[in-house]
Amino acid sequence: MAAQKRYEITDEEWERLRKYFPGRIEGQFGRPRNEDRQILNGILWIVRSGAAWRDLPERYGAWSTVYGRFAEWQESGVFQKILAELGEEADLEDMSMDSTCVKAHQHSAGAKKVL
Numbered sequence: 001m002a003a004q005k006r007y008e009i010t011d012e013e014w015e016r017l018r019k020y021f022p023g024r025i026e027g028q029f030g031r032p033r034n035e036d037r038q039i040l041n042g043i044l045w046i047v048r049s050g051a052a053w054r055d056l057p058e059r060y061g062a063w064s065t066v067y068g069r070f071a072e073w074q075e076s077g078v079f080q081k082i083l084a085e086l087g088e089e090a091d092l093e094d095m096s097m098d099s100t101c102v103k104a105h106q107h108s109a110g111a112k113k114v115l
Helices: 011-020 035-048 063-076 078-088
Strands: none
Touching: 011 035, 011 078, 035 063, 063 078
């Protein structure tokens, strides 16, 4: 097994999620689609890194292809279905938010305006 790349899902995670991603329809013409796992890993890279779509590493495919599949899956409800299933299993006993990641402009804290 190859080393796990940062931001990419494991084999076990992919086996669990695979059922949500529609495969190529039999008899469909045109170029073969990029693998859904590769595309999902590209989407996760964008979400986790905060980078712009155009900065997506080439190993995930063309940024426009990854974005197009993201938009397709978003519109068809793929992500909502995944989150709904994962939410059913969530252990919500211990939750916290790290406030160091929340940024606010200085004026939102009541600071005096500099004229």
